[in-house]
Structure formats: structure tokens, C-alpha cells
Amino acid sequence: MSELHLTGVRPWGGDLSDVDIKDGRIAAVRPAGGVVPEGALDGEGRLLIPSFSDVHVHLDSTRLGLPWRPNDSPGGVWANMLHDRAHWRDAEVPMTERSTRMLELLIARGVTRVRGYAQIDADCKLERFEAVAAAREAHAGRADVEIMAFPQAGLLREPGVPELMEEALRTGANVMGGLDPCGVDGDPVRHLDVVFGLAEKYGVAVDVHLHEPGELGLFSLGKIIERTRALDMHGKVTISHAFTLAHTPAPRLDPVLAELAELDISVATVAPPGPNTLPLLKLTEAGIRVGLGDDGQRDYWSPYGNADLLDRTWQLAFTNGFRNDEVVEHALAVGTWGGASVFSPEFRALHGVGDRPGVAVGDPADLVLLAGETPAAAVMDRLPHRTVLHAGRVVAHDLELV
Template identity: 35%
Template sequence: MPMDHAQLSQGESLLLTSGFVDAHIHPDKTTWGADWLSRPPAHTLSDLIGNDLKAQLSFQDAVEDRAYSLMRQAVLNGTMAMRAHVDVGTQIGLQNIHGVRAAAERLAPLLDVQIVAFPQFGLLSNPGTLELLEAALAEGADLVGGIDPVSVDGDLHGHLDAVFGLANKHGRDLDIHLHDAGPEGLAQVRAIAQRTLAEGLQGRVTIGHAFAVCDPAQPELGATLDAMAEAGMWMATCALGADPVPALDLMESHGVRVALGSDGVRDSWSPFGTGSMLDRAHLLGYRTGALTDEELERCFRMATAAGAELVGSAAVNGFSGHGSDDRLEFAANSIPELVVDRPAPLRIVRSGRTVSLPA
């Protein structure tokens, strides 16, 4: 467990931990630091995507400024690395990629940022987006993203041909949003696993949300999880609102690795979110019914070590205790207590220096 502790005065314990990793966040969509956004009702994924586009086109604050506000908040809550999904499409071009990359550069070296070029508004179903996705890889994006090959794009194999083709051509990893549930969603997961093995991308493909694998009642779930494990695929879950969450014991028993993220924070999709991965670990524990110390520690691990393995964060992976140059310091007696109480860090240390950011 990535922790160490020493005694404070008056019997209070100082708990030292590694930093957090946000494995799935959308900083380009946020309204953090901007005016309040009133959200219209949304009953389907199509509604949510449509509302999102309208909101983005109406924002008065630049992508860089909004993204920086949220990413700064994440740093001050102890996040040291994140995987940022950033919209690319004919409706907005590459402006979001440029804005988030600029915000990330303002926070270097305090925050390591991977950017996923994400076709939120469709890939094949939104002609011109595939070319923009490829252009994004040359202009600030690190990974190739995908979204619901069936329900959004209407072409499972065509979508996979496109995203795996880009990943292979440019030597990039893949991270695919998959909201589809039930047997159809599981079939898409298995198809992605098969393609991952066929393309030699084991360990380099992540599925975000993967609601289909969160339903233990599905007859094909076990076979699907085994296929994911064989392909070394990751799942990123966010424990947000009413969205399904995975049965963590089941994921572990099948060898599927799970990391934790924030998803959207104060954007058109949701008014909630704090930019704190400790809050998110708390929510994951609450949503999955964590009771034991081991279960609470697992939630913390998914917000730290698991995410660090996914994104390759040396700062978080390198934590070794009291002498670590990259660490968080909390007033807490244990990791389970930390996850339940969610205190702000007393101190954040990067490269041996206390982190301080101007307002």
C-alpha cells in the first residue's frame, strides 16, 4: 500500500501517500471557474451529446482558461497525473486539443497530462472527423479515442478499423468510450479484445465506462471479462451519479485491471464533481458498498497506483514513503479513514518542493 506515516503533535497522525491519478477526465468541457451553467433535461446519450455541443459553442471563456481552472484545482487536491479526453470534430475542429495542451503546459511539471483525441460527436458518422483525429495526434494529442462503435457510429468493424488503424500507424495507445450496455455492449467489448490481440496491442487499450461489464446478470459477462484479461485491457470507471459501477471482486477474480477517473466535472453532462480524486475514491467505495479496510484501500489504490500504471506516471509509481520527492501529506491515521473522511492534503510535494499555485 503506497503510504507511510509519522507522528504529529497532540497525538495526531501524519499520513504520507503517493499522489493521485485521474484516469478519465474531460477538462475541455468544464465550467469550473466560469459562470453557472443551467442544464436542460437529457434522457438519452444522444440528448447528452447534443446538449454538450450546444454548451461548448456557447461558452464565452476560452478552452485553455476553463481547462486550466479545473486542472489547477486537481493539482491542489493532490492529482499528479491525468488522462484527459478532449473533443475533436468538424463542429469544433482542434481548438479543444490546443486549449487543453496549453493549459497542461502551464501546469508542467506539477501535472503530467495525457490527451486522448476523442470523437465525441461521432467518428465515421461525422465525416471529416477521422482526418481531424489524425491531425490531432500531430498537434498535442497522445492517444487515439473512440466512442460507441454501434450506437453512435453504427458500424462496429468500420469504427475499429479506423481507430486501430490510427493507433498502429502512429504508434499510439487507444482509449474507447463504451456506454452501450447489455449483450450488444458485451459483444463490442469482446470485439475490441479480439482486435487488441490481433493487432499486438496488449496492455495498450482502455475502455472507459464499459457499462456492459457492470451487470453481473449478463450470461456472457464471465467470458467477456476473460477476453479483456487475455488482451490486457484496462477499464476506467468513474462512479458518477446513477451510472453503473463494476463489481470489483468480480473484476479482480477475472484479472481485469480497473482505474478510476472523474469523467465530466461541472459540465453540461453533470453539475457535480470537485476535481478531487480522494472524493472520487470515496464515491467509488460508497457506490460499491465498501465496508472493510481492504475494500476501502482498494478504492484508494484505483485512484493512485492503478491509474499510475495505466498512464505510466513515474511520480506516483515512484512513491517510497517519507523521503519521496513526490508525495501527499494528510492528517489521517490510515488509508481507510482517509477515504471515508476525505480531508484536503496538508501538503503536496513535487520534485521535493511544496506545491503552491497563484489564484
Template identity: 30%
Template sequence: MSTWLRNVRLETGEATREDGSLQTKSELFHIQVAKEGVIQTIIPGSENVSDADAIDMEGKLALPAFKEMHNHLDKTYLSLGWRACRPVKNLSERLAIEAAELEELAETVEQRASAMIELHLNNGVNHIRTHVNIDPFIKLKNLEGVKNALKAYEQYLTYEIVAFPQHGLLAHEEMPNLLRQALESGATILGGLDPAGIDKDIEKSLQVTMDIAKEYGVDVDMHLHDRGQVGFYTMDKWLDMVKEQNYAGNTAFSHAFGLSKLSPHLQKQFAKKLSEHDVEIMSTIPISINHQLIPLNILKTEGVKVALGCDGFYDSWSPNFSGDILEKVHNFCDYTGKSDERSLRQSLSLITQGVTPLNIEGTQEWPKIGEEASFVFVDASCSAEAVARLPKKRLLMHKGKLYKSKH
């Protein structure tokens, strides 16, 4: 049985005001959602819908559902009460603290992951890519808990699970096989972490990663915090391996801090190489490292896919951040000086896998009949206002099913 959504605001185009500034135009529509979860009909709001079970959206703006592309469901302290971070002198100390608490936290991973999932659903997210610690301390315990948590919400979201070697791939001899076990037990993507800074052997770390990825035919998503020349070399070396071993289209670089100190000319050159190999950059914002920007604008201009994620939040690494993926877009616009209607509007693509209601010329492209009926409904006149003003009350529909918060 289909469902009608009445009085849905959709962006339809743009107009130019007398002062030359742009204004996004919108109108009210009724949308019929088929029982299969796809858009069946879109008609003007002036027409009558006689369905007694129709849901009145009361003029709320429909946006494409959000995608959270870099997250750590297993690390959060959510649901455990307040905890600040313990101070450390360096990364090694932070990793040691995390390792020490892994056993304790593993007992509550499903509970904590569920709390984070519900927060994302309330904020309009219907897809989560989560990294999950796979290490010698807890082995696959976190993976099992995260899998159970995600399974409970499958009617409202899709997901990917990255087997993440947080404590190094080479430091512990059992790690390669633990990652293999994770990929055989529900992880869908192979993770990596700083082949230089953590593994201390770029070539060997990358080769072991490539070997496992090809063995299981999975994508690779690497955390790359290493900066300067060593960070750039790591990415460049991996792309050479991708070309040599015919593995294009299977890579994401998370953070990619090694891009920050390149000159704009080299950033543009390397962006073209990233695009040629179909590499996606997963940024967690902020994008400034010692006042050097990760060049997201250049990357997008050169055709590189760029997505955002909230990363881990409220955990042993950071007590900060609200967990709102739309706030990440807002901060990106703030950091990069995007304040006009069009640039605010187009920045929404960073959390929708490229989908925006209007294209860069202001022509309507979404939603269309036959597409998945997944929306975020907000109180805003247009997507530019939503990015700038961060409406708090949001309602998620995933494939025709409205999510109702448990709290």
C-alpha cells in the same frame, strides 16, 4: 541539493485487535528527497535531522499521488460562474446543445482547463488523462487550449491527451483525418465513442479506429456507454480484432456499461479475456446502470486493471460532483459495501495505478528508496481513514516539488 521531509507518517503493517478487527499500524519517518525527485533515504522519526531547510510534515500521512484517468478538461464551466444544465429529452439533444456552444467555449478553453487542473492538484492528483473534443465544429481548437493549460503545470503533473470524437467518427467524413491531425499535434491516445449508439456501424467504426491507431502506434481509449448485448458485442468484437491484428496491451474501455447485464459467470469469463488482452477499464462511478452493477470487483479479482476518473464535471452534461478523485473511491466503497479496514485500504489502488502502502496481507510495499518522490500528505491515521473520511486539506508533492495553490 536534496530536501528532508521530517515527521512523515507511513503505514508499516497491521495488527489484530482483541475483537478480531484489523488496525493499520503507522510510524513517523524522515524522508530525504534527492534533487532528481526520487526518494534517497528513509529513516525512523526518532533519529535527528540537522538540515535547517527540512520541511516539517507534522505527522501528516503520506499516500501515493493520485491518478485521474478519465477526464474532460475542455468541457468544464469552471471559472465562468454558475450554470445549470439545460434539460433534454435524449442523447441527441444533449450532443446538439454541446455542439452549439463549442465555438463560444473554445475561446476560454485554456482558462477553464487551468481551473480544473488546479482543482485536481489541490486534491492530490499528479497525473491526468484527459479526453479532448475533436470534431467538425471546432476542429483542433480545444486541443490547443488544453495543451497550453497542461504545459503550464508540467512541473507538478504528467498527462495523456485523448483525441475524442464526441460527435461521432463516421457521421462526418472529415473526422478520420481530423483525428490524424490531432495525433500529429499533441494528442497521445486515440479515442472512440459508441460504435453502435453513435456511429450506427460497429464493424466499420472499430476498423477505422484500429487503422488509425496502428498507423500512429498509439493506445485506444473508447467511451462505451452502449448497454446490454450490443455494448458487450462491441467490446468482444474489438478484442477479436486486437488478437487478429496483434494489438494487445493498447486498449482501455471507459465506462464499459455493456458489462452490466451479463450474468456473474459471463462477467468472470469476459474478465479473463480482458486480462489476456491487457485491457484497462476506466470507470467514472457510479457503477450501477438500471440496478445492474459494472463488476469492478470481479474484474480486479481476474487481474484486469481498473482505474477511476472524475469524468467531465460542472459542464453541459452535469452540474454535480466536487471534482475530488478520492471521493470516487469513497463512493465505490459505499456502493459495494466495503467498510472494513483492509478493503477500504486496498481500494485506494483504484486511483494510484495499483500502488498501495500495504499489500493485501498487510506488509509494507511503499514507499521505497529509489522510487519517485510523489506523495499526497493528509491529516489521517491511515489510508482506510482517508478513503472513508475524505480529509479536505491535502498537500501534493510531485517528483520532489511541492505544489502551492495559486488561490
């Protein structure tokens, strides 16, 4: 039986407390100042929050840690895909090393649950998937990592892609990916037939990248909703980006949100700026599971990203125009527990804006001790003094793996 004791922590900024952890779960939370067991970890008055969950990160699309490369990505999903295809093999180190380093950086900064994407197409075949699988293996015991088989170049435009996707699902991928069913493959019915057909065959979840705007996005979303209902895949489907939800005015939007909530279809956002910013409060108040992701990280698509979900949480608050502490803290609840609830139905959906779960008796001891006066202050200050726990064990301290 493994045990760990934390002293002097403030769960979600509350009263100074001591916390007992047994067998990977929180066993007791008491007022601080009692008997200190030998070997207890001194929390130094830091905040105690659930660990971050990165539910949308391209583990095979990163140049973090490599020399700066001036960004010359052309823009647009297809053009960027071709640009990446032309250059990714020229990186200074092999993909396995890049993916492994990327996962290390995420964990060191506070992430212990990852839905990592592995691109599969007619050009790279399973090479990138195998690199991401090796990264997962290298960090087994530090984080729970799902691998999403991701058809970044579509399923139908080039030959042999569904067969490659199936091979990935047979050999360790946990989530079946889809991408812009109208926009990329130009055949939403066949695209979604492949996505849902393989998901059903292998009993895995579905996650569809949906950049399609406005009416086109609503159309594709309707097809996804139809299949989720027909196959009874409640709680097993995620829409990533879902820009159309940002473009759709309230009278049209509200019934769509009600359907997503009813079918427990979750949403993953990377907190984009401007017109693609999702109405976060409307989504979470409708009871929809929402998680946060990092997307690509300083790659051949974009120069942004530093593998820090706390920074991305700040971006989520900023792009939503949040100023009051309650909603800034809500962004932190989404970046931590919200992502966990997308990762697995075992973790309940957030109960609205004031909900701060994940640090009570019985909760998994996937936690972060984070420097900061209050949770909202911690989002603004993003201090490096952090201790990361996975399954009741310290896995990182002050941005370095232990």
C-alpha cells in the same frame, strides 16, 4: 541532483517514518526520529500515499469556477453532445482558460497524472484540442498529462473527423479515442478500423468509451478484444465506463475478465451509481488494471464534479457498498496507484485487495501527504490539509498550487 526530505509521515497509515527523495524517486524510508536534514518538510504525522491519477477527465468540458448555470441537459449521449455543442462557446471565459483552471484544481487536490480528453468533431474541429494542449503546457512540471483525441460525435456520422483526429495525433495527442462503436456510428467494424488504424500508425494507446449496455456492449468489447490481440496491443488499450461488465452475470463475465487480464486491457471507471456500478473487486482480483476518473465537471452535460479525486474515491467506495476498512483503502489504492497503472505499464497492476504500493524505495516521488487517522478515515473525512509532490517537488499545498 534534486533532494527532498520528509519527516514524520505514515506510509499508507503505517509507522511514523522519515523519507528521503532523490531525483524524483523515493531513496530511503526510515523510522522517524533520526537526524533531520536542514530544510526538511514536516509531515506532521500525516498519511503518505501515492498521488492520484485521473484517467478519465474531459478537460474541455467544465464550468468549474464560473457562475452557476441551472442544468438543463436532456440526457442520453447524443442529445447531450448536441446540447453541449449548442452552448459551450457561450461560456463566460474561453476554453483555454477553463481547461487550464480545471487542470490546476485537479493538481491542487492531489492529482499528478491525467488522461485528459479533448473533443474533436466537425463543429469544434481542433479548437478544444488546442485549448487542452495549452492547459497541459501551462502546467508542465506539475503533472504528467496525456491528451486523448476524443470523437464525442462519432468518427463516421459527420465528414472529415478521422482526418482531424489524425492531425491531433500528429500534433501532440497521445491516446486515440473511440466511442460506442455500435451505438453512435452504427458501424462497429469501420469505427474500430479507424480507431486502431490510427493508433497503430502513430504508435499510441487506445481508449474506447463504452456505454453500450449488456449484450450490445459485450459484442463491441469482443471486437475490441479481437483487434487488441491481432495487433499485439497488450497493455495499450483501455475501456472507459465498460457498463456491460456491470450488466453481465458471473458465468458470462468470468471468461471476459480473464481475456481482459490476459491482453492487459485496462478499465477506467468514473464510479457511476446504480446498475452501471462495476464489480470493482472482481476486476482487480482478476488482475485487471483499473483506474478512476472524474469525467466532465459541472458542464453542459451534468452539474456534478468538483475536481477532487479523493471525493471520487469516496464515491467509488460508496457505490460499491464498501464498509470494511480493507476495501475502502482498496478504493484509495485504485484512485491513486491503480490509475498510474492504467496510465503506463511502467507501474505494475495492483496485486489484489490488500496491495498498497507506491511508497517504497524506488517508487516515483509522485505523492500526497494527506490528513487523516487512517487511509479509510481519510476517504471518509476528505480533509483539505494536503501536500502534493510531483517528481520529487512540492507542487501544491492545502489545495493551492505552490
